Amino acid sequence: ADHTADDILDALDPEQREVAASPSGPMVVLAGAGTGKTRAITHRIAYGVRAGAYQPQRVLAVTFTARAAGEMRTRLRDLGVVGVQARTFHSAALRQLHYFWPQAIGGAAPEILGHKAPAVGEAVGRVGMRMNRSEMRDIAAEIEWSKVSLLTPETYPAAARRARREPPGMDLTAMARLISAYEDVKGERGVIDFEDVLLLTVGILEERGDIAQTVRNQYRHFVVDEYQDVNALQQRLLDLWLGDRGDICVVGDPAQTIYSFTGATPQHLLRFTDTHPGAATVRLVRNYRSTPQILSLANKLLTGPSGQRRGGAVELVAQREAGPQPELTVLDDDPAEAGWVADRITKLVAQGRPLREIAVLFRTNGQSEALEAALSDADVPYLVKGGERFFSRKEVREAVLLLRGAARTDDGSKSLPHLVADVLGGMGWHEDAPASSGAVRARWESLKALVDLSTRLEATSPQARLPDLVRDLDERIAAQHAPAVEGVTLASLHAAKGLEWDVVFLTGCSDGLLPIMMAEGPEEIEEERRLMYVGVTRAREVLHLSWSRARTPGAKGTRRVSRFLDQASGILGEGARSTPKRASGSRGSRGLKSSRPRVCKGCGTELGTAKERASGRCPDCPPTYDEATFERLRSWRLTVSKAASVPAFVVF
Ligand code: ATP
Numbered sequence: 018a019d020h021t022a023d024d025i026l027d028a029l030d031p032e033q034r035e036v037a038a039s040p041s042g043p044m045v046v047l048a049g050a051g052t053g054k055t056r057a058i059t060h061r062i063a064y065g066v067r068a069g070a071y072q073p074q075r076v077l078a079v080t081f082t083a084r085a086a087g088e089m090r091t092r093l094r095d096l097g098v099v100g101v102q103a104r105t106f107h108s109a110a111l112r113q114l115h116y117f118w119p120q121a122i123g124g125a126a127p128e129i130l131g132h133k134a135p136a137v138g139e140a141v142g143r144v145g146m147r148m149n150r151s152e153m154r155d156i157a158a159e160i161e162w163s164k165v166s167l168l169t170p171e172t173y174p175a176a177a178r179r180a181r182r183e184p185p186g187m188d189l190t191a192m193a194r195l196i197s198a199y200e201d202v203k204g205e206r207g208v209i210d211f212e213d214v215l216l217l218t219v220g221i222l223e224e225r226g227d228i229a230q231t232v233r234n235q236y237r238h239f240v241v242d243e244y245q246d247v248n249a250l251q252q253r254l255l256d257l258w259l260g261d262r263g264d265i266c267v268v269g270d271p272a273q274t275i276y277s278f279t280g281a282t283p284q285h286l287l288r289f290t291d292t293h294p295g296a297a298t299v300r301l302v303r304n305y306r307s308t309p310q311i312l313s314l315a316n317k318l319l320t321g322p323s324g325q326r327r328g329g330a331v332e333l334v335a336q337r338e339a340g341p342q343p344e345l346t347v348l349d350d351d352p353a354e355a356g357w358v359a360d361r362i363t364k365l366v367a368q369g370r371p372l373r374e375i376a377v378l379f380r381t382n383g384q385s386e387a388l389e390a391a392l393s394d395a396d397v398p399y400l401v402k403g404g405e406r407f408f409s410r411k412e413v414r415e416a417v418l419l420l421r422g423a424a425r426t427d428d429g430s431k432s433l434p435h436l437v438a439d440v441l442g443g444m445g446w447h448e449d450a451p452a453s454s455g456a457v458r459a460r461w462e463s464l465k466a467l468v469d470l471s472t473r474l475e476a477t478s479p480q481a482r483l484p485d486l487v488r489d490l491d492e493r494i495a496a497q498h499a500p501a502v503e504g505v506t507l508a509s510l511h512a513a514k515g516l517e518w519d520v521v522f523l524t525g526c527s528d529g530l531l532p533i534m535m536a537e538g539p540e541e542i543e544e545e546r547r548l549m550y551v552g553v554t555r556a557r558e559v560l561h562l563s564w565s566r567a568r569t570p571g572a573k574g575t576r577r578v579s580r581f582l583d584q585a586s587g588i589l590g591e592g593a594r595s596t597p598k599r600a601s602g603s604r605g606s607r608g609l610k611s612s613r614p615r616v617c618k619g620c621g622t623e624l625g626t627a628k629e630r631a632s633g634r635c636p637d638c639p640p641t642y643d644e645a646t647f648e649r650l651r652s653w654r655l656t657v658s659k660a661a662s663v664p665a666f667v668v669f
């Protein structure tokens with residue numbers, strides 16, 4: 018990689034070049050998905066280094082996921098630049114916390130809770146409440162929100178009232194008591210959680226001017242990707258890193274704000290020029306990622322009912338050549354949908370499509386189970402993006418505990434991978450892969466990933482021992498960075514941001530999943546719409562949308578297609594007319610007729626006329642928005658195919 022500074026600029030369009038070639042002073046890049054924001058900041062760093070304006074080790078690039086950080090390092094290496102720190106807020110903070118803890122507080126930094134659940138459970142008991150698991154999850158999320166919003170149990174109730182927070186089954190004062198009990202539990206156990214990593218780093222930098230100075234001396238140039246989803250806590254940390262200097266370039270897309278429920282806000286992005294007077298603003302509109310077909314769907318998602326652009330979003334202009342129309346497929350139930358996805362992937366792989374170029378995206382982690390089962394059955398290797406699933410797997414948690422224990426007695430008896438294999442042997446793990454697929458195989462794979470990790474660690478640092486591996490695991494747990502496994506990517510829409518694949522399956526496109534049932538009110542619904550926009554814009558070439566009528570086989574199919582596809586229907590009609598062969602009229606109408614309801618969906622009274630039966634509504638209960646959408650889509654294109662095992666297609 019022998020790139021001159023000029024070569025680096027040549028690979029950019031004029032607006033991107035402006036981002037890359039002005040490596041000092043504050044700058045904000047506001048642009049839609051796939052317009053090359055990440056590319057522009059990567060090239061900014063590379064150009065700065067190659068042109069001699071930056072020393073690589075003085076640059077801190079903050080990305081949203083560990084995978085994005087890894088990709089940025091790879092891209093930089095390809096441009097001939099090494100030594101730049103590309104990290105998530107978490108991993109950058111964790112490093113600093115570990116490094117400065119002995120000096121600022123004394124002793125070694127405390128252990129980090131992989132999950133809030135156990136501490137939340139104990140706190141709930143202490144304040145004399147009882148809760149089910151899903152309520153506890155909500156509580157954990159509320160605690161996270163309060164911490165990233167820089168609230169304390171004292172300031173929480175007033176702020177939560179303003180933000181219209183509704184913790185499950187309790188008032189805001191009770192929630193504040195719970196937060197305080199949760200903090201006590203952690204304190205007594207001497208552990209910290211994810212947010213504490215940032216909070217404590219902020220605390221150290223605020224209280225110890227000398228340490229802040231050391232950090233500022235180290236890092237002089239900053240870029241931040243996905244800045245629309247920064248929260249108050251991350252912003253505070255960034256401010257401390259920056260001090261009164263201004264060499265910072267932030268990039269983001271307000272239309273991809275998908276973390277507001279956890280306390281993130283695009284206001285930091287939108288107000289950047291206020292907080293950094295004199296900041297240059299750059300806008301990018303050419304989309305280099307996706308085909309025009311995919312982009313017209315993306316553009317429709319951000320178009321309001323009367324044609325206005327939602328949230329001031331700018332239309333994306335396609336640069337790639339035409340590709341296949343996105344397809345929408347409906348199946349009977351979730352396992353059928355998952356089976357259909359696995360089947361399509363098997364065919365794609367048989368045609369030579371690499372596994373790593375395929376992703377299956379979903380809204381809720383609950384959906385991942387059916388998909389994992391179907392992919393295992395079809396022997397399609399997969400990895401679950403985000404790492405949450407990996408480190409919360411039972412066998413992985415158990416293995417990490419055992420490794421932690423063994424680290425205390427590691428006498429340097431054997432090579433690191435052997436030692437790890439020995440420890441895992443205690444759980445019945447053996448180097449030879451089991452013949453079976455499914456759960457047994459999945460368990461083996463995740464433990465194997467830990468052994469592989471130790472092999473890689475040993476390769477990069479031959480002196481590394483078990484305690485180093487445990488530290489590495491802790492960093493990964495904190496950054497939610499699972500070890501890489503070759504396979505199809507399974508990812509929640511949240512974990513998929515910033516990433517791209519040739520082929521994307523966007524599953525669960527039904528009302529109740531996307532938008533998710535618990536989304537209430539226009540703001541939450543808009544965030545769900547942005548999530549779908551993020552999902553759609555991950556695809557380079559092929560996009561399959563799918564949904565299913567019921568969750569479980571045999572259940573009454575009550576779901577409706579996602580309301581967000583309503584605006585898309587206008588451009589989809591064309592595609593449907595061009596593929597009339599898909600339709601199989603008689604079967605289709607019979608299939609649909611039989612599912613027509615006899616009582617009104619609104620009030621439950623018996624329906625009289627055929628027209629009422631067709632709409633499922635009596636004259637007193639007009640159809641809801643979703644039903645109207647669904648009916649329109651259905652009457653246009655929804656057909657049931659001949660063979661029962663083959664799903665109904667809607668091609669657009
Ligand atoms: P997102 O909003 O999803 O994070 P982004 O704006 O960060 O997207 P990138 O990931 O940087 O977009 O770029 C999208 C794709 O387009 C990448 O594959 C990138 O390499 C490619 N690309 C960006 N700019 C150019 C360009 N000027 N010429 C050719 N390809 C480009």
Ligand code: MG
Nearest residue numbers: 054055242515
């Ligand atoms: Mg990006």
